[in-house]
Amino acid sequence: MKRAVLIVNPFASRVTEERITAVERALMRVAYVRTVRTERPRHAVxxxxxxxxxxxxxxxxxxxxxxxxxxxxxxxxxPLGFVPGGGTSVLPRALGL
Incomplete structure (x- = not known):
């Protein structure tokens, strides 16, 4: 099975524990998931x-x-994936998602 890393910004306006769990469950259908959370600005880098x-x-x-x-x-x-969790989510709109 594939291995995926899920980077979560728990400070994003639409990210909640319930939504994190839902995303993890969906991803676990196709991959082993290791979830890591950002703790400070630029930590996602x-x-x-x-x-x-x-x-x-x-x-x-x-x-x-x-x-x-x-x-x-x-x-x-x-391969990169993006689950929009911000309040504005300009990127998904610009991509027509």
Whole structure:
């Protein structure tokens, strides 16, 4: 089974414990999931960099948290996923999601 890292920004406006659990359960249908939480600004950069062994990286955060995680990715072949958790969620709207 594939291994995924889920980076969660618990400070994002629409991220709750219930939603984190729901996202984890959905992902666990297709992969082993290791959930890590940001603790401070720019922490997602480090967490994404440390996810190098994963088969996929999923970010549950706002636009800023996703941007941070992107800045930490060091592999060209790492599939990325984004679960919008911010109040504005400009990125999903811009992508037509």
């Amino acid at each position: 480090t967490l994404a960099r440390d996810a190098g062994e994963a088969d996929a990286l999923i970010v549950f955060a706002g636009d800023g948290g996703f941007n941070e995680a992107l800045n930490g990715v060091e592999r060209d072949d790492l």
